[in-house]
Amino acid sequence: MAIRFYNSLTHQTEEFQPLEPGTVRMYSCGPTVYDFAHIGNFRSFLFADLIRRFLEVMGNEVTHVMNITDVGHMTDDQVADGGGEDKMEAAAKRLKEDKKSGRVPDGAIENPDDPYQVADYFTKAFLEDARKLGLKIAFEYPERIPHATAFISEMQEMISQLIDNGHAYVGPDGAVYFSVESFPEYGSLSGNTLEQLREGSGGRVEETNQAAKRHPADFLLWKPDQSHIMKWDSPWGTGYPGWHIECSVMARKILGRDIIDIHTGGEDLIFPHHECEIAQSCCASGKEHFARFWMHARFLMVEGEKMSKSKGNFYTVRDVLGGKVTGREVHPAVLRYELLRSHYGSNMNFTEKGLKDSATAVRKLNEFNTMLEQKTGGQAAEIDNSHPVLADFLNALSDNLNISGALGVLFPWMSGPHDNPQESLAVLRTINRILDVAPMEHAADLEEEASGGDEFDVKALCKGIDDARASKDYAKADEIRNQLQAAGYEVRNSPEGTVATRQLA
Template sequence: MELQLYNTMTRQKEVFTPIKPPHVGLYTCGPTVYNFAHIGNLRTYVFSDILKRVLTYNGFKVKHVMNITDVGHLTGDRDMGEDKLESGARREGKSAWEIAEYYTQAFKKDLKKLNIIEPTIWCKATDTIDDQIALIRTLEEKGYTYRTSDGIYFDTAKFPDYTKLSHQDLDALKEGARVERNPEKRNATDFALWKFSPPEAHRQMEWDSPWGVGFPGWHIECSAMSMKYLGDMLDIHCGGTDHIDVHHTNEIAQSEAATGKTFFRFWMHGAFLIIAGGKKMAKSEGNFLTLSKSIEENRIDPLAYRFATFQTHYRKPMEFSPDAIAAAQNGWQHLRNQVRTLMDATEPGRADVDYQTKFQQATNNDLNMPQALAVVQELLKSDLSPDVKLATVFDFDQVLGLDLKQTSTGQALPDDIASLVEARQNARETKQWALSDSLRDEIQSKGFVVQDTPQGMKVYKP
């Protein structure tokens, strides 16, 4: 079955075939580790996780590389302002290295909570300084660079296809770039490959280079690391839509200028998370919500948020509100309850081929997860036998990543809940229905689900 993916470069869906089948090289732009990832960021990582799972479901062998930006990303995307890690260190009274390590581990914990499969290779910008310097030297030898008082810059005028990813009018792009103006740039869209350490202040992260002491620009790391770890398997590059106009555009320019070859065949981008007022969620806007603050502290399982992201296609903005996440929590719990009922009744048999085909048709249509969820519900409401339904939904979970096999009623209940359950069972046996309902409400108020089934009462933590 063909896998069709939307390619930002061509602005259309295309049949995906890897450069070296069955192997796929996948590069995901990772976090800048100066603060917690917000749930908008995490939506993008769920999207790339679904992509990887769909590739695997189609029989491909995925080599996934994700970078950790722990140096070089300035507060202004146009190479102006302070390094975000240095700013974070001052904010929290720690070293930049401590900040990077702390938020790297926090990010990895968030991925685990969302059941996002870790990349094959993690790579840090600070671990690949020599590779970045080597790439800049290649660009210098080919005549693409020039020097200013604050760094070594890429001359975008020497790369005629500079806007081929963003499809923007170059004059409009130049005007946007003037918001953060550096008078020493030859062109407003030129970008830093290497920044010099300011003479008046010591940086915590700086290195020697052929051009002087300093640190790499933000964009050069992704080019150096993707080419180092993926070699000639530059199949798919992922990120958020906010990376299209600057970061990914600059990656392409510097990489193709250096190698003379196409830098990644497919470019895929996830849309923003929108909050009240129609604004995108962003740290720069001060309106970002983290997984722990907006999800877990409201007694919502992170997997319910993963489920919520499936309601909207990854290329469309997703609206986030308390009502929306509550609805997603209910939908996720309903799915778990359906699976739980099947698990209580039977063991998995053999998956149904027709439903597997329907599900794969949905996911292979540019990761159409809303349609995939519709297939899941169609399956569970079908007349197929319970063992076939269970096997098929477990098969689907290879892509969904909702850990449905972990759905179980065999968990031990706390003593206070067990006492309430026993009391409710006695009330039901003596037909004290009002007391039974009251005890059910009390159990549920403590965060447990109560189900009355033909096999008896089932109580569990969702």
């Protein structure tokens, strides 16, 4: 079955074929490293991970690149004078407070005033979160996860190129701007036209900032600014690059092509970020396309509301895993599944209930896996993607990553008969190359840690329940059971006696 994806660029679902058969080049807009990434960021990153894993199971080699934005952009970089507070400075201030209050472990960061240390601190945190959640690309750092600050000279090359071929100019204020009027396609991704942008800018863009630009939508490529905390020498003065250019440059450089297959990001990036990337890349390369497929994940809501710090419903990955939502530790596989299980093209509503539902699903999948492993001794049959269950599962995903349809294949199959466990194990293993929740390979260490660091002897308590039951002392058995449950364990009977396992969420 043909793979079909919704392409934001053409506003329709189209058949996907990589430019070079069997090899997919894909770029995803990654995190800024002035703070911890939140679950909304990760929904977008996991969406990219899903595409990648799916394409791999479908037989493609996928070269995936994701950037780390460590250039300390001004909060108001969008406007020409680059006003506002520097994000790196803001992060430094925050870190100093956190250091004082002990939230930052000793030695984790020496000098918060050094933007490179701030970036390094949050990059490490990002990679840690990403690995827990099974983002494949996080295991390919640093080769596939470049830092913007490592590509300043390449950015300058592209800026020069754009000036040379008439797509950019140095304004009266000394800054370099991209001329949107030089690129007729500008606006096609977001559905904007230059006229609408001109009108839409009324009242929102301050006149003083517009004076240097030829068109209100012209955007910054290089800003000479001696006062900026991170700055580099350039032909246009010491300063810093515009906030769109890094993606154009790193995608071309690391993927090695002017035209790549897929570019992903959150929906908010459609305009202006991706619109600007397209303009820069196409004008620099002279090619008709930058990415052939643009795919965007819709925003995540929390309990029906937009996630925001002021509403108090703002969660980082570590918040959720640490129990801020459910009141107890959450297994990373549960968060992965929760963020993955709804279609990327719709807003997803992140709820405590949803998270607990996901815990049940993940638990069932893991028990199913354990059962098959035991029955087969880990020996899986040889199968390929034409296996009927796999074919149905992959067909669903082929239809614009219809994850619900795919899960609608998985669950009934799972609870049906499994006369050939070796074959079933092979099916599950293939599906798990995509879902990565049963077992969740990258969380293995964490699991051991959790069961090893307990304050009491779970096995002895289970034995206590069995002994009490054997002597019909049910009050005692119930008491121990309650104790275990209160500590976050699920307690179950089995032919081998009572077993207690940690609740996943």
